[in-house]
Amino acid sequence: DKDEIVIFFLRGNDDLQETKAKNAIGAVELEDVSEEDLEKIGLIPGFIGPFELKVKYIIDEDLKWAKNLICGANEIDYHLIGCDLSNLEAKFADIAAIKKGDRCSKCSGELIFKKGIEVAHIFQLGTRYSSPLEAKFLDKNGKQKPFVMGTYGIGVSRLVAAIIEQNHDEKGCIWPKSVAPFLVDIVVSNIKDVDQIEFAKTLYDNLLNKNVEVVLDDRDERFGFKMRDFELIGFPYAIIIGKTLSDGVVEFVDRKTLQKVKIKKEEIIDLILDKIS
Incomplete structure (x- = not known):
């Protein structure tokens, strides 16, 4: 319910992923801060860094163990070199947009991009609706608890598009027998x-x-x-x-x-x- 300035730090060749950023700070929406508003709190665009920063900030988790970084010194025309962010009392979070060539944090495999189509989805609703509606059940101890809900849907028209995308040639569609309108x-x-x-x-x-x-x-x-x-x-x-x-x-x-x-x-x-x- 309040406006707050938050600084997000990423590698110079990364872009901020807005949904990740909003989740990291619990925000409903994000807006770019004007240079004028930054200057009001003593920050200089182009020279902002995490050291001795007086406002809330989030650092991309990919930078936590990085060495010899260069970042702003919070002073005009100055940057710091050889920086190590691992000792900062800061919040690290996954806020960078993924890009081709990124490495998996678990197996170090290389990320590749392919076109796809969303043909179905599942949403976890939790108790968002069951609690207000007082939809409850008795657990094994005889206590009332709200139902944990979920919803799912299949896009029939999207399935048709996906099938044709995978089964066609230069002359037209090639329907698989299992889903063909007529055989x-x-x-x-x-x-x-x-x-x-x-x-x-x-x-x-x-x-x-x-x-x-x-x-x-x-x-x-x-x-x-x-x-x-x-x-x-x-x-x-x-x-x-x-x-x-x-x-x-x-x-x-x-x-x-x-x-x-x-x-x-x-x-x-x-x-x-x-x-x-």
Whole structure:
């Protein structure tokens, strides 16, 4: 409930991590101090150091055992050299922003950065809500205690983004079978061909009866347009009903490899069932 000037000391090539800094001093928010306010308490910007400092300050824990440091002398145009901060009666805390190449304090492994996506989260609520609501239970000694609460959530739309990010090529998505909206895309090459349409509809119904998640693309569009949609959307498999149907043959396409295989129309259902099993 009060404003207070706090000085944070870090290595010259480090940046202050604001959330860590707020946690270190129990602050709600941080503001940069103006040069005018610093001068009012006898501090000179650019020459501030931890020795004989009269205001509250925090030192990054990475500096606790560092030797031969250079820091401000709290006097204009002067710095101290060869400094050792380990003997200062100061609070040391982790306040620096991490950066590529930093070393782990436990194993000395090198820190690397990779892009990620938050698909879920867990929050520890503690007794923040149970205490005011007097939500209590009896412990093993028969005493009333507030419930310790937690909450979690999964971002379904984020999961979709994460799945596609890991399963795609230059043509589009490649849905894993376990999460694909449909497993099979039946593509009719020529919807004006009665035989193609009738066989496609029969195949569609038979696959549904086998509990196969299937979509029938009988749009009045060019064949190439429909195949590009198949590649873009990325259903695991496609069955092409085309000119070869007159010879009793259809084409099976694996979206991941884009490999096409001609197969007898009587065998296509067994092939699909084998692929999705």
